[in-house]
Amino acid sequence: MATTTGARTEVRPWLGQWNSTVTSYYLLVGATGLLLVIGLVMVFSSTAVTSIAAGDSPYAAGLVQARFALVGIPFMVVAMRLPVRWYKRLAWPGLVVALGLQSLTLVPAFGLGKGGNVGWVHLGGGVVIQPAEVSKVALAVWLGAVLGRKQHLLGSWGHVFLPAVPGALVLLGLVLGGHDLGTVLVMAGLVAGALWVSGAPARMLALGGAVAAFVVVAFFVVGNDNRMQRITSTYGGCTDPQGDCYQALHGLYGLGTGGFFGVGLGASREKWRYLPEAHNDFIYAIIGEELGLLGTLLVLALFAVLGVAMARVIRRHPDPFVKITTAAVACWVVGQALLNIGVVIGLLPIIGVPLPLVSAGGSALVTTMAALGMVMSFARSEPGAAEAFAARRGVVRRSMTVLGRGRVAAR
Numbered sequence: 001m002a003t004t005t006g007a008r009t010e011v012r013p014w015l016g017q018w019n020s021t022v023t024s025y026y027l028l029v030g031a032t033g034l035l036l037v038i039g040l041v042m043v044f045s046s047t048a049v050t051s052i053a054a055g056d057s058p059y060a061a062g063l064v065q066a067r068f069a070l071v072g073i074p075f076m077v078v079a080m081r082l083p084v085r086w087y088k089r090l091a092w093p094g095l096v097v098a099l100g101l102q103s104l105t106l107v108p109a110f111g112l113g114k115g116g117n118v119g120w121v122h123l124g125g126g127v128v129i130q131p132a133e134v135s136k137v138a139l140a141v142w143l144g145a146v147l148g149r150k151q152h153l154l155g156s157w158g159h160v161f162l163p164a165v166p167g168a169l170v171l172l173g174l175v176l177g178g179h180d181l182g183t184v185l186v187m188a189g190l191v192a193g194a195l196w197v198s199g200a201p202a203r204m205l206a207l208g209g210a211v212a213a214f215v216v217v218a219f220f221v222v223g224n225d226n227r228m229q230r231i232t233s234t235y236g237g238c239t240d241p242q243g244d245c246y247q248a249l250h251g252l253y254g255l256g257t258g259g260f261f262g263v264g265l266g267a268s269r270e271k272w273r274y275l276p277e278a279h280n281d282f283i284y285a286i287i288g289e290e291l292g293l294l295g296t297l298l299v300l301a302l303f304a305v306l307g308v309a310m311a312r313v314i315r316r317h318p319d320p321f322v323k324i325t326t327a328a329v330a331c332w333v334v335g336q337a338l339l340n341i342g343v344v345i346g347l348l349p350i351i352g353v354p355l356p357l358v359s360a361g362g363s364a365l366v367t368t369m370a371a372l373g374m375v376m377s378f379a380r381s382e383p384g385a386a387e388a389f390a391a392r393r394g395v396v397r398r399s400m401t402v403l404g405r406g407r408v409a410a411r
Contacts, residue, residue: 021384024316027309028376031302032076032357032369038287038299039358039365040066046271046279046286047360053273061279061360068362072369079373084381087374088321091145095167098138101131102174111178115352116226118178130363132175132183136332137371139171140190144325147198151320160200164191165208181220181227182351186336188212193331194324197314230349247282250275251344254285255296262292279360281352284344299358300341306372307334313379322378329371 044062051060104110104121112120112128120130146164168191176184195205221227229244238245254270257263268289271278278286288296310330314323333356340355342348354361356368379385 020388021316021382022379022388024309024312024382025376025379025385027305027312028372028379031305031309032372035299035302035306035357036069036369038302039283039355040069041265042283042287042290042358043279043360045266045290046268046283048266049272050279064362065360065365068365069369071362072366075366076369076373076376079370080376080380082374082377084319084322084378087141087325087377088145091142094138095142095171098131098135099171099174101129102135102171105131105178106174113178117180117352119175119180119183130361132178132180132187133363133367135171135175136187136190137367137374139168139187140194140325140328140332140371141374142167143191143194143198143328144321144323147194147200147324148319148321151199160195160198160204164195176220180352181216182339182353185216185351186332186339186353189335190328190332193335194328197327198320198324227349230351234346234349247276248343248346248350251282251285252346254282255288255345258289258292258295260293262288262290262295265290280354281340281350281359282344283359284341284355287358288344299355303334303337303356306330309379310334310375313375313382316382317378318383319381322381326375326378329375333368333372 040062043065044059047061048058051062052058054060057063101121105118110121110123111118112122114120119132120128122128143164146167147160150160168187172184172187172191175187192205192209221231233239233243233245234248238249240246241249250270254268254275257269263269268278268286270289271286275282275285284296284299287299291298307330310326313326314330317323317326336353336356339348339351339353340359343350343353354364357365380389
């Protein structure tokens, strides 16, 4: 917005900064960094009691999460520095690696289960990873590559369908083979976001979504007593406070106890083994209890900033590959955050997805950091961004030179 005074036109400074070619990058870096710090602090806080009860140091679980964060930083920095052309080259090899790793979850010698889901792989030497997290990154990049090359052909259903939909269905099927329906829903949102931004026909997306919803409900919800109990306890009223709705109720207790300002960092009562998965799927409830409504709104606002920043990249970048891949990552990270928060506040049944960058979990943290680093790389390649970064580096160098001369003169 500009204001005119006589012949002089003034542009409001905040609007100039918002329209800067480097704004998307700094929004991504700032929101990611703050969420990472909040996550580390809350994992330390939510695990101290259970670590002591297990005979370990109160910082044991928190230090594990901190080590994963230290591992994730180099991945994020490298991803931030890779040019776009390298991501295009890695699309097909990445999908092959993801399919291979995900297939290992179904091999008894490698697959590990937890909470009824078989979604982890033991690679030897104490290394355990969750291949579905790697699959999210690989699928986002691969969809960007195959759909980005066919932009002018996506009016045809056949070109939209092949090879994007079969490739995605194979990977989702392997994840579903381990009974991890929550992760499948997140990955389905990733695929839908990529197809929508690619320009796929809306009728095809609506039909595909309807078919997918019918299949999930008919074969993976109605026929599963545990999932049906979760749904009925969420929408049909709690009939057994010590049974199916126990975790959901204690999540709400945590949020309600926190009030506006919270009970104080480290002072949560629910983490004393009342709330299951307090450091993971329900860490948002501990944030609400200890940091109050202000803390929960801050976390929600930071995910909104991530969404806005990625929407800017989609709108401003000319490369279809970048647009589609960024849309996939946005639907994954922001969509998963909304699913997690929806579960904790009681809007959705418990589906077992962590809060990105905040919940405990090594594979999820490292891959999410790498994916956001990739989007930061895309933001750095927006038209005019390279020149803006070069100009800012020049200003910093000149400022340091002036400061150095000032110190010499003072002597």
